[in-house]
Amino acid sequence: MAKKLLIIGLVYPEPTSSAAGSRMLQLIEAFQAFGYFITFASTAQKTERSIDFKALGVQDVPIELNSSSFDGFIKTFQPEVVLFDRFMVEEQFGWRVAENSPMALRILDTEDLHCLRKGRERAFFDKAEFTDEYLFSELAKREIASIYRCDLSLIISGFELELLKKQFKIPEELLLYLPFMEEPIDEEAQRKSPGFSERNHFVTVGTFKHEPNFQSVLYLKQVIWKLIRKKLPEAELHIYGAHLTQKVEQLHHPNEGFLIKGYVEDIKETLQQYRVCLAPLPFGAGLKGKLIDAMKSGTPCVMSSMASEGMFGALPANGFIEDDAVLFSEKAVEIFTIEKTYSEYQNNGFQIINRLYDKFYFNKLLLDTILGLQEVLEQHRQKNFIGSMLQHHTMQSYKYMSKWIEAKNN
Missing domain, CATH: 3.40.50.2000 (Glycogen Phosphorylase B;)
Structure with missing residues (x-):
């Protein structure tokens, strides 16, 4: 029986419009090569340039924010792996995944570090030098918390990998350097x-x-x-x-x-x-x-x-x-x-x-890392005490806020 991957997307990917879209397509192709059945779920609307999931053999499912309908969906689906497309998605759905599919490996695809990009943007418009004051923002607290709550985060840039390890002191075993994965040019x-x-x-x-x-x-x-x-x-x-x-x-x-x-x-x-x-x-x-x-x-x-x-x-x-x-x-x-x-x-x-950027090298690295983590998932999570603590507090706060919004909407 095929292993199952659930991707929860912030938007429907547009591979011909943006690097983020082509990155998602590369990840989908990698997991298909590993033999996964893939479902893509998003609260977003499709556009004319959105990826044609049907042509790729990927199931796509609309989901709702602040709705217990997602709980029923993931309980039934029970994926081996859940991939969050950017930290904002993990904030909304991570606690629901942890509660209803606890043995699923939770992976965050950061795309790039939003706190770094936004901090640099603020410094640019302030005409100021980029300092730690711009980096250690409210956004950084949210993004770094999300990285801790996940079992693994995919980091696209070697510079950002070093930044996370040195500036934010994130343990190396929570991070995987995974750049763009390209076909070699013969x-x-x-x-x-x-x-x-x-x-x-x-x-x-x-x-x-x-x-x-x-x-x-x-x-x-x-x-x-x-x-x-x-x-x-x-x-x-x-x-x-x-x-x-x-x-x-x-x-x-x-x-x-x-x-x-x-x-x-x-x-x-x-x-x-x-x-x-x-x-x-x-x-x-x-x-x-x-x-x-x-x-x-x-x-x-x-x-x-x-x-x-x-x-x-x-x-x-x-x-x-x-x-x-x-x-x-x-x-x-x-x-x-x-x-x-x-x-x-x-x-x-x-x-x-x-x-x-050798696709075959990084595809193998991703698969080996996932298999290795799945074998020791319980110990891996015990070792990540900060992640467990953040998951506990997030589950309390996001869960009750989400349930309150759902009740209000109904």
Whole structure:
């Protein structure tokens, strides 16, 4: 009989719109490879770009917040593993899972550390240096508590793994470094990737639901693109991303070579047309899906240090890392005009995907970790006393608040 995985999602994933969506698809594919029957449950509404679960052989079930109907559902389903898609979902449903399916392994997919991303965003808009005051926020208390309550948390970035261990003192056995899991790029695929002379123009990409992506495009428009155009007056910058807003569309200026292109279905095929990808992200967290897509497409990058965080390990990057606007623009022009530089960084990108994001290595690591935890789950939970304590208090507070809301709604 197939093992059962229940994924409780904050939203319905959109793999063609965001890195978070493609991350969820990778996790689904990994668990299917392990032989799991998967059910995806969410309180959210589907969109036109939501993943087609039926085509994947995944059952999807609508669930309600603050409703005991979920208790009956999970009691009947009795999954071996429950995966919470972000900590807000664990806050709402974690205590119900613990109460009604206590032997299910509870895994939190953090996506990125929300407390880090939001703290950096606040510091950016305050025009202040990012300090512990921004990191140790109310949001951090909620997120770190959620990590403790789960049996395992998936951490996408090596930088964030170290932060959790050193700054927040979270025990290593509660954390698993699991970055994006990509198909290796073989030599034939590398050879077939369009070359320097087959590509033209600059590109940037990212969903406009995320503030860092908008701020990055704004910075390109106001500062960097003018510097690049002085050297390359015929060059164009094409901007792709889902969830376009009016404030983004207003930046469209064809006479300046600054073109807002909007949503695109196949980002890899699109990126293969371009010579350089620009990513001057001013804040953020996690790993940058746009850089992964660029490396897979053989497109070298010029990026901020924030964009590069956690991406390359000890390997040389697939481009230049620059925070100074003048140097950033000069390096962009260098890759664009010098084929030797372009080829070197393109090759770096292929090596990074193959050595740091190997799907087969990380799929096995995930499976081995789950099997190991399932064998010693009781001892693992006893050792995590802080988690048990938080689970106890959360169960009391969330449970009675939720029951009060349910009674009120009825």
